[in-house]
Amino acid sequence: MSVDTSVDLGGLRLRNPVLTASGTFGYGAEFAPFLDLRRLGGIVSKSLTLEPRSGNLPHRIAEAHAGMLNAIGLENVGVDAFIREKIPALAAEVVIVASVFGREIDEYAQACERLSESPRVAGLEVNASCPHVRSGGIEFGQNPQLLASLVRAVRRASAKPLLVKLSPNVTSIAEMAKVCEAEGADAISLINTLQALDVDLETRRPKLRNGLGGLSGPAILPVALRMVWQASRAVSIPVCGIGGIMTAEDAVKFLVCGATAVQVGTASYLNPAAAGEIADGMVDWASRRGVSRLADLIGTLQPWS
Amino acid sequence: MIRAPLRADASVLENEAMGAANRRLRLLVPGFEGFEPGQFAMLSPGAVGGALRFDPLLPRPMAIYRASSGSAGAEVEILYKVSGRGTALLAQARPGEQIRFVGPLGRPFPDLRSDRVALLVGGGTGVASLYELAVRGARLRAGAVRVLLGAKSARDLMGHADFSSLAVAVDVSTEDGSLGERGLVTEPLARWLADEPASDVYACGPTAMMRAAAALALRFGRRCFVSLENPMACGFGVCLGCAAPRRDGGFALVCRDGPVFDATIVDWERLA
Numbered sequence: 190m191s192v193d194t195s196v197d198l199g200g201l202r203l204r205n206p207v208l209t210a211s212g213t214f215g216y217g218a219e220f221a222p223f224l225d226l227r228r229l230g231g232i233v234s235k236s237l238t239l240e241p242r243s244g245n246l247p248h249r250i251a252e253a254h255a256g257m258l259n260a261i262g263l264e265n266v267g268v269d270a271f272i273r274e275k276i277p278a279l280a281a282e283v284v285i286v287a288s289v290f291g292r293e294i295d296e297y298a299q300a301c302e303r304l305s306e307s308p309r310v311a312g313l314e315v316n317a318s319c320p321h322v323r324s325g326g327i328e329f330g331q332n333p334q335l336l337a338s339l340v341r342a343v344r345r346a347s348a349k350p351l352l353v354k355l356s357p358n359v360t361s362i363a364e365m366a367k368v369c370e371a372e373g374a375d376a377i378s379l380i381n382t383l384q385a386l387d388v389d390l391e392t393r394r395p396k397l398r399n400g401l402g403g404l405s406g407p408a409i410l411p412v413a414l415r416m417v418w419q420a421s422r423a424v425s426i427p428v429c430g431i432g433g434i435m436t437a438e439d440a441v442k443f444l445v446c447g448a449t450a451v452q453v454g455t456a457s458y459l460n461p462a463a464a465g466e467i468a469d470g471m472v473d474w475a476s477r478r479g480v481s482r483l484a485d486l487i488g489t490l491q492p493w494s
Numbered sequence: 495m496i497r498a499p500l501r502a503d504a505s506v507l508e509n510e511a512m513g514a515a516n517r518r519l520r521l522l523v524p525g526f527e528g529f530e531p532g533q534f535a536m537l538s539p540g541a542v543g544g545a546l547r548f549d550p551l552l553p554r555p556m557a558i559y560r561a562s563s564g565s566a567g568a569e570v571e572i573l574y575k576v577s578g579r580g581t582a583l584l585a586q587a588r589p590g591e592q593i594r595f596v597g598p599l600g601r602p603f604p605d606l607r608s609d610r611v612a613l614l615v616g617g618g619t620g621v622a623s624l625y626e627l628a629v630r631g632a633r634l635r636a637g638a639v640r641v642l643l644g645a646k647s648a649r650d651l652m653g654h655a656d657f658s659s660l661a662v663a664v665d666v667s668t669e670d671g672s673l674g675e676r677g678l679v680t681e682p683l684a685r686w687l688a689d690e691p692a693s694d695v696y697a698c699g700p701t702a703m704m705r706a707a708a709a710l711a712l713r714f715g716r717r718c719f720v721s722l723e724n725p726m727a728c729g730f731g732v733c734l735g736c737a738a739p740r741r742d743g744g745f746a747l748v749c750r751d752g753p754v755f756d757a758t759i760v761d762w763e764r765l766a
Contacts, residue, residue, distance in 0.1 A: 215732035250735030
Protein backbone atom coordinates (compact mmCIF):
# COMPACT_ATOMS: atom_id res chain seq x y z
CA MET A 190 0.00 0.00 0.00
CA SER A 191 1.09 3.56 -0.50
CA VAL A 192 1.95 5.56 2.58
CA ASP A 193 1.54 9.34 2.94
CA THR A 194 4.86 10.39 4.43
CA SER A 195 4.39 14.18 4.47
CA VAL A 196 4.48 16.11 7.73
CA ASP A 197 4.25 19.76 8.75
CA LEU A 198 6.95 20.70 11.24
CA GLY A 199 5.97 24.16 12.45
CA GLY A 200 5.40 25.45 8.94
CA LEU A 201 8.17 23.40 7.35
CA ARG A 202 6.34 21.18 4.92
CA LEU A 203 8.45 18.05 4.60
CA ARG A 204 8.08 15.21 2.09
CA ASN A 205 8.92 12.79 4.87
CA PRO A 206 9.75 13.10 8.58
CA VAL A 207 13.48 12.34 8.30
CA LEU A 208 15.97 15.17 8.57
CA THR A 209 19.67 15.04 9.37
CA ALA A 210 20.98 16.33 12.68
CA SER A 211 23.12 19.43 12.82
CA GLY A 212 26.84 18.76 13.18
CA THR A 213 26.64 15.26 11.76
CA PHE A 214 25.88 16.07 8.14
CA GLY A 215 28.38 18.78 7.24
CA TYR A 216 26.77 21.11 4.72
CA GLY A 217 25.08 18.29 2.83
CA ALA A 218 27.22 18.02 -0.29
CA GLU A 219 29.68 15.71 1.51
CA PHE A 220 26.98 13.02 1.30
CA ALA A 221 26.33 13.35 -2.44
CA PRO A 222 28.37 10.20 -3.31
CA PHE A 223 26.24 8.11 -0.97
CA LEU A 224 22.72 9.48 -0.87
CA ASP A 225 20.25 11.51 -2.95
CA LEU A 226 19.42 14.31 -0.52
CA ARG A 227 16.07 14.80 -2.24
CA ARG A 228 14.95 11.54 -0.63
CA LEU A 229 15.08 13.21 2.78
CA GLY A 230 12.60 15.43 4.54
CA GLY A 231 15.41 17.93 4.82
CA ILE A 232 18.89 18.59 6.04
CA VAL A 233 20.03 20.63 9.02
CA SER A 234 23.39 22.31 8.51
CA LYS A 235 26.36 22.34 10.83
CA SER A 236 25.75 25.11 13.36
CA LEU A 237 26.70 28.41 11.79
CA THR A 238 28.17 31.46 13.50
CA LEU A 239 28.46 35.00 12.15
CA GLU A 240 32.22 34.54 11.68
CA PRO A 241 34.05 31.31 10.73
CA ARG A 242 35.46 29.31 13.65
CA SER A 243 38.29 26.78 13.69
CA GLY A 244 37.34 24.56 16.63
CA ASN A 245 39.10 22.79 19.50
CA LEU A 246 42.50 21.17 19.73
CA PRO A 247 42.46 17.37 19.32
CA HIS A 248 41.42 14.98 20.82
CA ARG A 249 37.96 15.96 19.71
CA ILE A 250 36.14 12.61 19.73
CA ALA A 251 36.21 9.42 21.77
CA GLU A 252 34.25 6.22 21.46
CA ALA A 253 32.02 5.11 24.33
CA HIS A 254 29.94 1.97 24.76
CA ALA A 255 27.34 2.17 21.97
CA GLY A 256 28.07 5.85 21.61
CA MET A 257 30.64 8.55 21.18
CA LEU A 258 31.75 11.74 22.88
CA ASN A 259 32.59 14.86 20.95
CA ALA A 260 33.87 18.33 21.67
CA ILE A 261 34.49 19.76 18.21
CA GLY A 262 34.25 23.38 19.30
CA LEU A 263 31.80 24.80 16.77
CA GLU A 264 34.15 24.65 13.82
CA ASN A 265 32.19 26.08 10.89
CA VAL A 266 32.59 28.16 7.74
CA GLY A 267 30.43 31.02 8.99
CA VAL A 268 27.08 32.33 7.77
CA ASP A 269 28.35 34.16 4.68
CA ALA A 270 30.40 31.28 3.26
CA PHE A 271 27.45 28.97 3.89
CA ILE A 272 25.16 31.17 1.81
CA ARG A 273 27.77 31.86 -0.88
CA GLU A 274 29.44 28.44 -1.26
CA LYS A 275 27.52 25.67 0.47
CA ILE A 276 23.88 26.37 -0.44
CA PRO A 277 24.50 26.53 -4.22
CA ALA A 278 25.95 22.99 -4.08
CA LEU A 279 22.55 21.61 -3.06
CA ALA A 280 19.76 20.75 -5.51
CA ALA A 281 16.75 23.08 -5.48
CA GLU A 282 14.50 20.34 -4.07
CA VAL A 283 16.61 19.90 -0.92
CA VAL A 284 14.91 21.45 2.11
CA ILE A 285 17.59 23.35 4.00
CA VAL A 286 17.33 24.17 7.68
CA ALA A 287 20.17 26.37 8.89
CA SER A 288 21.42 25.72 12.41
CA VAL A 289 22.53 28.86 14.23
CA PHE A 290 24.89 29.44 17.11
CA GLY A 291 26.26 32.46 18.96
CA ARG A 292 28.04 33.47 22.13
CA GLU A 293 25.66 36.40 22.68
CA ILE A 294 21.99 36.82 21.92
CA ASP A 295 22.83 39.54 19.43
CA GLU A 296 25.12 37.19 17.48
CA TYR A 297 22.31 34.65 17.21
CA ALA A 298 19.88 37.31 16.04
CA GLN A 299 22.25 38.73 13.42
CA ALA A 300 23.06 35.27 12.08
CA CYS A 301 19.34 34.45 11.85
CA GLU A 302 18.68 37.68 10.02
CA ARG A 303 21.44 37.05 7.46
CA LEU A 304 20.33 33.46 6.86
CA SER A 305 16.70 34.49 6.48
CA GLU A 306 17.67 36.64 3.49
CA SER A 307 18.46 33.47 1.53
CA PRO A 308 15.35 32.13 -0.21
CA ARG A 309 16.91 28.65 -0.08
CA VAL A 310 16.87 28.58 3.74
CA ALA A 311 13.51 26.98 4.53
CA GLY A 312 13.83 27.30 8.27
CA LEU A 313 16.15 28.02 11.18
CA GLU A 314 17.16 25.82 14.08
CA VAL A 315 18.59 27.72 17.01
CA ASN A 316 21.18 25.67 18.86
CA ALA A 317 20.54 26.64 22.47
CA SER A 318 23.38 24.54 23.89
CA CYS A 319 25.96 27.28 23.52
CA PRO A 320 27.56 28.57 26.70
CA HIS A 321 26.49 32.18 27.23
CA VAL A 322 29.56 34.34 27.64
CA ARG A 323 28.12 36.97 29.98
CA SER A 324 26.50 34.40 32.26
CA GLY A 325 29.77 32.65 32.99
CA GLY A 326 29.37 29.90 30.45
CA ILE A 327 25.98 28.50 31.42
CA GLU A 328 24.16 27.16 28.36
CA PHE A 329 21.27 29.27 27.04
CA GLY A 330 19.18 26.12 27.11
CA GLN A 331 19.85 25.47 30.80
CA ASN A 332 18.27 28.65 32.12
CA PRO A 333 14.62 29.49 31.39
CA GLN A 334 15.14 33.26 31.51
CA LEU A 335 18.15 33.15 29.17
CA LEU A 336 16.31 30.79 26.84
CA ALA A 337 13.28 33.10 26.77
CA SER A 338 15.44 36.11 25.88
CA LEU A 339 17.17 34.13 23.14
CA VAL A 340 13.99 32.82 21.53
CA ARG A 341 12.34 36.26 21.74
CA ALA A 342 15.32 37.85 19.95
CA VAL A 343 15.58 35.32 17.14
CA ARG A 344 11.81 35.35 16.69
CA ARG A 345 12.02 39.08 16.04
CA ALA A 346 14.93 38.57 13.65
CA SER A 347 13.24 36.09 11.32
CA ALA A 348 9.81 35.19 9.98
CA LYS A 349 10.99 31.75 8.79
CA PRO A 350 9.88 28.60 10.56
CA LEU A 351 11.86 28.67 13.79
CA LEU A 352 12.98 25.53 15.59
CA VAL A 353 14.76 25.68 18.94
CA LYS A 354 17.11 22.79 19.70
CA LEU A 355 17.05 22.06 23.40
CA SER A 356 19.74 20.83 25.70
CA PRO A 357 18.92 17.64 27.61
CA ASN A 358 21.12 18.79 30.47
CA VAL A 359 18.21 20.24 32.45
CA THR A 360 15.96 19.19 35.30
CA SER A 361 12.68 19.81 33.48
CA ILE A 362 12.60 19.58 29.70
CA ALA A 363 8.87 20.38 29.78
CA GLU A 364 9.58 23.78 31.34
CA MET A 365 12.11 24.63 28.60
CA ALA A 366 9.69 23.50 25.91
CA LYS A 367 6.98 25.78 27.33
CA VAL A 368 9.38 28.74 27.32
CA CYS A 369 10.05 28.20 23.61
CA GLU A 370 6.36 27.96 22.79
CA ALA A 371 5.54 31.09 24.80
CA GLU A 372 8.21 33.10 22.97
CA GLY A 373 6.96 32.16 19.53
CA ALA A 374 9.05 29.18 18.44
CA ASP A 375 7.34 27.15 15.72
CA ALA A 376 8.81 23.83 16.86
CA ILE A 377 11.38 22.37 19.22
CA SER A 378 14.14 19.88 18.45
CA LEU A 379 15.49 17.54 21.08
CA ILE A 380 17.75 16.21 22.33
CA ASN A 381 21.20 17.65 21.83
CA THR A 382 24.07 15.58 23.24
CA LEU A 383 24.25 14.64 26.91
CA GLN A 384 27.10 16.26 28.76
CA ALA A 385 29.68 13.56 29.42
CA LEU A 386 33.21 12.71 30.51
CA ASP A 387 35.49 9.77 29.83
CA VAL A 388 38.97 9.08 31.15
CA ASP A 389 42.18 7.76 29.64
CA LEU A 390 43.45 5.63 32.51
CA GLU A 391 47.04 5.60 31.24
CA THR A 392 47.31 9.37 31.64
CA ARG A 393 44.32 9.92 33.97
CA ARG A 394 43.34 12.77 31.74
CA PRO A 395 39.95 13.29 30.13
CA LYS A 396 39.85 11.52 26.77
CA LEU A 397 38.84 14.81 25.16
CA ARG A 398 41.16 17.79 25.12
CA ASN A 399 38.18 19.96 26.09
CA GLY A 400 37.58 17.84 29.20
CA LEU A 401 33.81 17.51 28.89
CA GLY A 402 32.03 16.52 25.70
CA GLY A 403 28.63 15.51 24.42
CA LEU A 404 27.46 11.89 24.29
CA SER A 405 25.58 10.77 21.19
CA GLY A 406 24.68 7.48 19.54
CA PRO A 407 22.34 4.60 20.33
CA ALA A 408 23.27 4.74 24.03
CA ILE A 409 21.18 7.90 24.44
CA LEU A 410 18.05 6.81 22.55
CA PRO A 411 15.89 5.91 25.59
CA VAL A 412 16.78 9.19 27.28
CA ALA A 413 15.78 11.05 24.13
CA LEU A 414 12.48 9.17 23.85
CA ARG A 415 11.65 10.03 27.44
CA MET A 416 12.36 13.74 26.89
CA VAL A 417 10.46 13.89 23.59
CA TRP A 418 7.49 12.29 25.30
CA GLN A 419 7.63 14.76 28.21
CA ALA A 420 8.12 17.81 25.98
CA SER A 421 5.45 16.89 23.46
CA ARG A 422 2.87 16.55 26.24
CA ALA A 423 3.79 19.97 27.62
CA VAL A 424 3.37 22.03 24.43
CA SER A 425 1.18 22.16 21.36
CA ILE A 426 3.95 23.12 18.89
CA PRO A 427 5.51 20.15 17.09
CA VAL A 428 8.58 18.33 18.34
CA CYS A 429 11.47 17.07 16.21
CA GLY A 430 12.96 13.98 17.89
CA ILE A 431 16.71 13.44 17.94
CA GLY A 432 18.95 11.01 19.78
CA GLY A 433 20.60 7.77 18.77
CA ILE A 434 18.35 6.85 15.84
CA MET A 435 20.00 3.97 13.98
CA THR A 436 17.06 2.23 12.32
CA ALA A 437 13.59 2.95 10.92
CA GLU A 438 12.09 1.31 14.01
CA ASP A 439 13.99 3.77 16.20
CA ALA A 440 12.53 6.64 14.18
CA VAL A 441 8.98 5.25 14.46
CA LYS A 442 9.41 5.09 18.25
CA PHE A 443 10.04 8.84 18.29
CA LEU A 444 6.82 9.48 16.35
CA VAL A 445 4.90 7.25 18.75
CA CYS A 446 6.36 9.22 21.68
CA GLY A 447 5.10 12.48 20.19
CA ALA A 448 7.61 13.65 17.61
CA THR A 449 6.32 15.01 14.30
CA ALA A 450 9.67 14.50 12.60
CA VAL A 451 13.09 13.12 13.49
CA GLN A 452 16.75 13.87 12.87
CA VAL A 453 19.33 11.20 12.15
CA GLY A 454 22.75 12.08 13.58
CA THR A 455 25.59 9.80 14.57
CA ALA A 456 24.20 7.01 12.34
CA SER A 457 25.36 8.99 9.29
CA TYR A 458 28.99 8.50 10.38
CA LEU A 459 28.68 4.71 10.39
CA ASN A 460 26.58 4.63 7.27
CA PRO A 461 26.48 7.72 5.08
CA ALA A 462 23.22 6.50 3.50
CA ALA A 463 21.54 5.92 6.89
CA ALA A 464 19.05 8.82 6.74
CA GLY A 465 17.72 7.71 3.35
CA GLU A 466 17.49 4.09 4.42
CA ILE A 467 15.62 5.10 7.57
CA ALA A 468 13.15 7.18 5.52
CA ASP A 469 12.53 4.20 3.22
CA GLY A 470 12.37 1.82 6.17
CA MET A 471 9.65 3.88 7.88
CA VAL A 472 7.48 3.50 4.78
CA ASP A 473 8.05 -0.27 4.78
CA TRP A 474 7.25 -0.44 8.47
CA ALA A 475 4.00 1.49 8.06
CA SER A 476 3.03 -0.33 4.90
CA ARG A 477 3.38 -3.74 6.53
CA ARG A 478 1.06 -2.65 9.33
CA GLY A 479 -1.57 -0.93 7.23
CA VAL A 480 -0.65 2.56 8.45
CA SER A 481 -1.54 4.86 5.54
CA ARG A 482 -0.13 8.11 6.98
CA LEU A 483 3.07 8.35 8.99
CA ALA A 484 1.55 11.38 10.72
CA ASP A 485 -1.10 9.07 12.19
CA LEU A 486 1.64 7.54 14.36
CA ILE A 487 2.46 10.79 16.15
CA GLY A 488 1.81 10.67 19.88
CA THR A 489 0.19 7.24 19.89
CA LEU A 490 2.05 5.85 22.90
CA GLN A 491 -0.43 3.60 24.69
CA PRO A 492 -0.66 3.66 28.48
CA TRP A 493 -0.59 0.44 30.50
CA SER A 494 -4.18 -0.02 31.63
CA MET B 495 42.57 9.50 -10.78
CA ILE B 496 40.66 10.01 -7.53
CA ARG B 497 37.41 8.08 -7.64
CA ALA B 498 34.24 8.98 -5.75
CA PRO B 499 33.86 6.81 -2.66
CA LEU B 500 31.19 4.17 -2.49
CA ARG B 501 29.37 2.52 0.37
CA ALA B 502 29.09 -1.22 0.02
CA ASP B 503 28.20 -4.28 2.04
CA ALA B 504 31.44 -6.17 1.56
CA SER B 505 31.74 -9.94 2.06
CA VAL B 506 34.62 -11.43 3.95
CA LEU B 507 36.58 -13.83 1.73
CA GLU B 508 39.48 -14.41 4.09
CA ASN B 509 40.54 -13.10 7.49
CA GLU B 510 43.76 -14.78 8.51
CA ALA B 511 46.28 -14.37 11.31
CA MET B 512 49.72 -13.33 10.09
CA GLY B 513 51.79 -13.68 13.24
CA ALA B 514 51.82 -11.56 16.40
CA ALA B 515 48.54 -9.57 16.40
CA ASN B 516 48.71 -8.94 12.66
CA ARG B 517 45.95 -10.06 10.33
CA ARG B 518 45.10 -9.90 6.66
CA LEU B 519 41.53 -9.33 5.54
CA ARG B 520 40.36 -9.99 1.99
CA LEU B 521 36.98 -8.55 1.06
CA LEU B 522 34.68 -8.80 -1.93
CA VAL B 523 33.54 -5.21 -2.48
CA PRO B 524 30.75 -4.90 -5.07
CA GLY B 525 31.25 -1.88 -7.31
CA PHE B 526 34.79 -1.06 -6.15
CA GLU B 527 36.76 0.32 -9.09
CA GLY B 528 40.20 0.96 -7.67
CA PHE B 529 42.13 3.33 -5.44
CA GLU B 530 45.22 5.50 -5.32
CA PRO B 531 48.26 4.81 -3.11
CA GLY B 532 47.64 5.98 0.45
CA GLN B 533 43.83 6.04 0.27
CA PHE B 534 41.82 4.32 2.96
CA ALA B 535 38.41 2.83 3.74
CA MET B 536 36.13 2.87 6.77
CA LEU B 537 35.19 -0.62 7.92
CA SER B 538 32.26 -1.44 10.25
CA PRO B 539 32.06 -5.04 11.32
CA GLY B 540 28.75 -5.97 12.94
CA ALA B 541 26.72 -3.11 11.46
CA VAL B 542 25.39 -5.14 8.55
CA GLY B 543 23.16 -8.19 8.37
CA GLY B 544 20.55 -9.80 10.60
CA ALA B 545 21.69 -9.11 14.15
CA LEU B 546 22.84 -5.49 14.07
CA ARG B 547 25.32 -4.49 16.70
CA PHE B 548 26.38 -0.96 17.50
CA ASP B 549 29.09 -1.56 20.04
CA PRO B 550 31.81 -0.72 19.26
CA LEU B 551 29.94 1.99 17.43
CA LEU B 552 32.34 3.63 15.04
CA PRO B 553 33.88 2.30 11.84
CA ARG B 554 37.67 2.00 11.75
CA PRO B 555 39.85 3.72 9.17
CA MET B 556 42.11 1.21 7.41
CA ALA B 557 44.60 1.76 4.62
CA ILE B 558 43.73 -0.06 1.43
CA TYR B 559 46.61 -2.46 0.95
CA ARG B 560 45.87 -3.98 -2.40
CA ALA B 561 42.97 -4.40 -4.81
CA SER B 562 42.40 -6.85 -7.61
CA SER B 563 39.59 -8.25 -9.65
CA GLY B 564 38.67 -11.77 -8.64
CA SER B 565 36.27 -14.29 -10.14
CA ALA B 566 33.29 -12.88 -8.21
CA GLY B 567 34.19 -9.18 -8.48
CA ALA B 568 36.50 -6.56 -7.02
CA GLU B 569 38.60 -7.68 -4.09
CA VAL B 570 40.22 -5.41 -1.52
CA GLU B 571 42.91 -6.43 0.95
CA ILE B 572 43.50 -4.81 4.31
CA LEU B 573 46.38 -5.45 6.73
CA TYR B 574 45.54 -4.69 10.34
CA LYS B 575 46.69 -5.29 13.85
CA VAL B 576 44.35 -6.29 16.67
CA SER B 577 44.79 -3.42 19.11
CA GLY B 578 41.39 -2.56 20.57
CA ARG B 579 37.67 -3.31 20.59
CA GLY B 580 37.07 -2.46 16.94
CA THR B 581 39.89 -4.55 15.53
CA ALA B 582 39.07 -7.38 17.95
CA LEU B 583 35.55 -7.48 16.48
CA LEU B 584 36.98 -7.28 12.97
CA ALA B 585 39.20 -10.27 13.76
CA GLN B 586 36.08 -12.33 14.53
CA ALA B 587 34.53 -11.76 11.09
CA ARG B 588 34.38 -15.10 9.29
CA PRO B 589 34.28 -15.77 5.55
CA GLY B 590 30.80 -15.07 4.21
CA GLU B 591 30.02 -12.45 6.83
CA GLN B 592 29.40 -8.87 5.81
CA ILE B 593 31.27 -5.72 6.71
CA ARG B 594 30.22 -2.22 5.75
CA PHE B 595 32.85 -0.64 3.50
CA VAL B 596 33.08 3.07 2.69
CA GLY B 597 35.89 4.05 0.36
CA PRO B 598 38.22 4.80 -1.25
CA LEU B 599 38.66 7.91 0.89
CA GLY B 600 41.22 10.66 1.33
CA ARG B 601 43.95 12.31 -0.69
CA PRO B 602 46.62 9.89 -1.91
CA PHE B 603 50.39 10.16 -2.09
CA PRO B 604 51.51 12.38 -4.97
CA ASP B 605 52.73 10.61 -8.11
CA LEU B 606 56.29 9.36 -8.02
CA ARG B 607 58.69 11.52 -9.98
CA SER B 608 60.68 9.84 -12.69
CA ASP B 609 63.84 11.82 -11.88
CA ARG B 610 63.86 10.98 -8.15
CA VAL B 611 64.31 7.93 -5.96
CA ALA B 612 61.35 7.43 -3.64
CA LEU B 613 62.34 6.26 -0.17
CA LEU B 614 59.26 4.48 1.21
CA VAL B 615 59.47 4.31 5.00
CA GLY B 616 56.94 2.09 6.75
CA GLY B 617 56.61 1.24 10.42
CA GLY B 618 54.18 -1.25 11.97
CA THR B 619 50.79 -1.28 10.24
CA GLY B 620 51.87 1.83 8.33
CA VAL B 621 53.53 -0.36 5.71
CA ALA B 622 50.05 -1.11 4.32
CA SER B 623 49.69 2.46 3.03
CA LEU B 624 52.88 2.14 0.99
CA TYR B 625 52.42 -1.13 -0.89
CA GLU B 626 50.54 0.27 -3.91
CA LEU B 627 53.12 3.05 -4.16
CA ALA B 628 55.87 0.40 -4.29
CA VAL B 629 53.93 -1.48 -6.99
CA ARG B 630 53.74 1.68 -9.10
CA GLY B 631 57.39 2.48 -8.46
CA ALA B 632 58.41 -0.99 -9.65
CA ARG B 633 56.45 -0.37 -12.86
CA LEU B 634 57.96 3.09 -13.35
CA ARG B 635 61.61 2.02 -13.73
CA ALA B 636 64.26 -0.05 -11.98
CA GLY B 637 65.53 1.74 -8.88
CA ALA B 638 62.63 4.20 -8.70
CA VAL B 639 61.75 3.01 -5.22
CA ARG B 640 63.57 1.78 -2.16
CA VAL B 641 61.44 0.34 0.64
CA LEU B 642 62.49 0.62 4.28
CA LEU B 643 60.34 -1.51 6.56
CA GLY B 644 60.46 -1.32 10.33
CA ALA B 645 58.90 -3.34 13.13
CA LYS B 646 59.50 -4.26 16.76
CA SER B 647 60.54 -7.78 15.77
CA ALA B 648 60.43 -10.16 12.80
CA ARG B 649 57.09 -11.53 14.05
CA ASP B 650 55.50 -8.07 14.00
CA LEU B 651 56.73 -7.19 10.52
CA MET B 652 53.91 -6.79 8.01
CA GLY B 653 53.91 -7.31 4.27
CA HIS B 654 57.56 -8.28 4.00
CA ALA B 655 57.00 -11.16 1.57
CA ASP B 656 54.74 -9.05 -0.66
CA PHE B 657 57.17 -6.15 -0.87
CA SER B 658 60.06 -8.57 -1.48
CA SER B 659 58.27 -10.13 -4.44
CA LEU B 660 58.22 -6.76 -6.21
CA ALA B 661 61.16 -5.55 -8.30
CA VAL B 662 62.18 -3.06 -5.62
CA ALA B 663 64.95 -2.99 -3.03
CA VAL B 664 63.67 -3.75 0.48
CA ASP B 665 65.61 -3.04 3.69
CA VAL B 666 64.29 -4.33 6.99
CA SER B 667 64.96 -2.95 10.46
CA THR B 668 63.74 -4.55 13.69
CA GLU B 669 64.12 -3.04 17.11
CA ASP B 670 65.25 -6.38 18.59
CA GLY B 671 67.45 -7.32 15.63
CA SER B 672 65.48 -10.51 14.92
CA LEU B 673 65.43 -9.64 11.21
CA GLY B 674 67.51 -7.26 9.13
CA GLU B 675 69.28 -4.37 10.75
CA ARG B 676 68.88 -3.83 14.48
CA GLY B 677 67.36 -0.48 15.40
CA LEU B 678 64.83 2.04 14.13
CA VAL B 679 63.91 2.34 10.47
CA THR B 680 64.94 5.99 10.51
CA GLU B 681 68.61 4.96 10.83
CA PRO B 682 68.84 3.46 7.31
CA LEU B 683 66.68 6.37 6.13
CA ALA B 684 69.36 8.82 7.26
CA ARG B 685 72.00 6.86 5.31
CA TRP B 686 69.94 6.70 2.13
CA LEU B 687 69.16 10.41 2.31
CA ALA B 688 72.91 11.03 2.50
CA ASP B 689 73.72 8.59 -0.36
CA GLU B 690 70.87 9.50 -2.69
CA PRO B 691 70.74 13.27 -3.27
CA ALA B 692 67.79 13.02 -5.69
CA SER B 693 65.38 11.37 -3.29
CA ASP B 694 61.98 12.02 -1.70
CA VAL B 695 60.52 10.47 1.44
CA TYR B 696 57.10 8.80 1.67
CA ALA B 697 56.41 7.72 5.23
CA CYS B 698 53.65 5.98 7.14
CA GLY B 699 53.89 4.57 10.64
CA PRO B 700 53.82 5.61 14.29
CA THR B 701 53.79 9.38 14.84
CA ALA B 702 57.25 9.33 16.40
CA MET B 703 58.65 7.60 13.31
CA MET B 704 57.01 10.07 10.92
CA ARG B 705 58.12 13.02 13.02
CA ALA B 706 61.71 11.72 12.86
CA ALA B 707 61.45 11.02 9.12
CA ALA B 708 60.10 14.52 8.52
CA ALA B 709 62.93 16.05 10.54
CA LEU B 710 65.53 14.07 8.59
CA ALA B 711 64.03 15.04 5.24
CA LEU B 712 64.00 18.68 6.30
CA ARG B 713 67.64 18.48 7.37
CA PHE B 714 68.61 17.02 3.97
CA GLY B 715 66.34 19.44 2.10
CA ARG B 716 64.15 16.72 0.60
CA ARG B 717 60.41 16.52 0.04
CA CYS B 718 58.64 14.36 2.62
CA PHE B 719 55.06 13.09 2.50
CA VAL B 720 53.51 11.48 5.55
CA SER B 721 50.26 9.57 5.94
CA LEU B 722 48.76 10.52 9.31
CA GLU B 723 46.46 8.41 11.42
CA ASN B 724 43.84 9.83 13.78
CA PRO B 725 40.65 8.53 15.33
CA MET B 726 37.74 9.50 13.10
CA ALA B 727 34.03 8.78 13.13
CA CYS B 728 33.08 9.27 9.48
CA GLY B 729 36.10 9.34 7.15
CA PHE B 730 34.65 11.89 4.71
CA GLY B 731 34.90 15.27 6.37
CA VAL B 732 31.76 15.74 8.44
CA CYS B 733 32.46 14.66 12.02
CA LEU B 734 35.50 16.98 12.23
CA GLY B 735 36.95 14.62 14.82
CA CYS B 736 40.27 13.92 13.06
CA ALA B 737 41.62 17.47 13.02
CA ALA B 738 45.42 17.70 12.94
CA PRO B 739 47.13 20.98 13.78
CA ARG B 740 48.76 22.84 10.90
CA ARG B 741 51.98 24.79 11.24
CA ASP B 742 50.18 27.94 10.02
CA GLY B 743 47.71 27.85 12.90
CA GLY B 744 44.47 26.14 11.88
CA PHE B 745 43.59 22.51 11.46
CA ALA B 746 43.55 20.04 8.61
CA LEU B 747 41.21 17.08 8.56
CA VAL B 748 43.17 13.86 8.28
CA CYS B 749 40.29 12.19 6.40
CA ARG B 750 39.56 14.89 3.83
CA ASP B 751 42.71 17.03 3.53
CA GLY B 752 44.91 13.94 4.08
CA PRO B 753 45.69 11.33 5.21
CA VAL B 754 48.75 12.21 3.12
CA PHE B 755 50.31 15.57 3.90
CA ASP B 756 53.44 17.41 2.93
CA ALA B 757 55.35 17.02 6.21
CA THR B 758 56.19 20.74 6.30
CA ILE B 759 52.56 21.81 6.81
CA VAL B 760 52.10 19.59 9.89
CA ASP B 761 52.60 21.15 13.32
CA TRP B 762 54.60 18.24 14.78
CA GLU B 763 54.78 19.90 18.21
CA ARG B 764 51.02 20.13 18.66
CA LEU B 765 50.22 16.83 16.91
CA ALA B 766 48.78 14.49 19.54
